[in-house]
Amino acid sequence: MSVTVPRGQIRAAAAGVAVTFGLNGVAVATWFARVPAARDALALTPAALGLLLLAMSVGACLAMLTAGEVTHRLRPRRTVSVAAVTVACGLALAGVGIGASPSPWLTALGIFTLGYGSGLCDVAMNVEAAEVERALDKTVMPRFHAMWSLGTVAAAGLASFAAWAVLPVTAHLLVVALVVAAGTLVAARTYRFADASSDHGAGSGVMAAWREPRTLLIGLLVLVLAFTEGTANDWVAVAFIDGHAFAPAMGAVVFGVFVTTMTFGRIFGTIALDRWGRVPAILVSMVLAASGVTLAVFAGSPAVAVVGVAVWGLGTALGFPVGMSAAADDPARAAARVSVVAVIGYTAFLAGPPLVGFLGNEVGVLRGLLVVPLLLLPALLLVPMLRPVKD
Structure with a gap:
């Protein structure tokens, strides 16, 4: 300040x-x-x-x-x-x-x-x-x-x-x-x-921000994290109705579970961020999200599948907001960098629904959700870009 x-x-x-x-x-x-x-x-x-x-x-x-x-x-x-x-x-x-x-x-x-x-x-x-x-x-x-x-x-x-x-x-x-x-x-x-x-x-400095490797890599990470969140918003209810034979009303409940645990994670996940820092907290979050999606897809019982969705929501909670914080580390360049990261990240909300829909046509919507951990795991390599940069 x-x-x-x-x-x-x-x-x-x-x-x-x-x-x-x-x-x-x-x-x-x-x-x-x-x-x-x-x-x-x-x-x-x-x-x-x-x-x-x-x-x-x-x-x-x-x-x-x-x-x-x-x-x-x-x-x-x-x-x-x-x-x-x-x-x-x-x-x-x-x-x-x-x-x-x-x-x-x-x-x-x-x-x-x-x-x-x-x-x-x-x-x-x-x-x-x-x-x-x-x-x-x-x-x-x-x-x-x-x-x-x-x-x-x-x-x-x-x-x-x-x-x-x-x-x-x-x-x-x-x-x-x-x-x-x-x-x-x-x-x-x-x-x-x-x-x-x-x-x-x-x-x-917007044009300059588009040439900054750290800003672009944070944007790419935020894209994956936004895709992780957006896929649940768009497809989790349909996936459970089609793949786990849930009634439509219960499909809506499953979506509610995701939103609830994600909101809980955003309220209380700040404790982990302050205690361990951005990089360890987001690494753990992304592993949780990948594990939750995998459990939701392959669970042998409906109850365990719902637990997977809860873990997915918890793991999704911190990524997007922490990406915004990282982009704004330098106050003088914050507006430019946040806008660049937002543009890249929000691409997920445009490309995500048709990608999962296409996969759903081939392997079913439930199995199509596995694209989330397939993107999350290599994206772990980008997490060090979130390390705070001093003014």
Whole structure:
């Protein structure tokens, strides 16, 4: 830290960052929870729905490519504020495009805007989170990411209630848009650390960051870790229904087990990080994740397979947030490096689903999950790149 800040302001900033993570999760999960309603309202075929969903991914990827420069120029506080308004506009447009004035094109524009705002917020809030972590002098980044997970759980619950209460999708998304915008704008007022520590008169350094071996290798590691997490999100319920003959309701429970243990690991895994450091903790985490997937696939009983999923979730918890912390080790280059790592890492969320789906066609979805440990084990060689770099 280049400036001295009272402890109370550090705690306030930490709370503001946590709220930002949580509300970003609420915004994204609210849309995904209402995808079935969008499909029905717009009478979309599976192929058309797939193209519609792609709009959000394109928006998020475009945000990742530009977020380093934007965050460097506007600083995290203003970037997050702009992102909050963008996210709210995206949700509102999607809500109108689904309900008030049904239109696939308007809905696509809405979720593209939502994806761009969410991606922009993702980079800026991770940059500020890394500086808060530095100010506190203890590991807290995984707990911020746990707040994102809790936000998605809360959004899913609220969406279920909205559907049960027959609340129009337009009204639901508009209310969430207002809450997310207002809450994030208030939370951003506590941001101060990355603003004070960066040289905003110099260039952002994004292009230079794309030529840094350490940054690129961290990005590659984060890609594998994001793939490990995303594969569970997309496929674990289907894999257990098809491969272990679980009922659909129980498949959803299995996914809940993964999310629960991952969130638990993000809240309490900081103890391991502070005690043993990044490299040992992530090595153990990745071995746990690989072991959990393998156990989930080859278990001889349903109960043991679910235990494998629990271990998988626990092993997945720390990798992505620690990758963000490592990218932000140098405050002056944090925005550029976090954006590069995010671009590389988020590729997993685009390439992962079709890769596992293709393997599922050949060997079944359950066996297709084995691509996760096959990627994790060689990626262990990249973990030393997470070793902290002094300013």
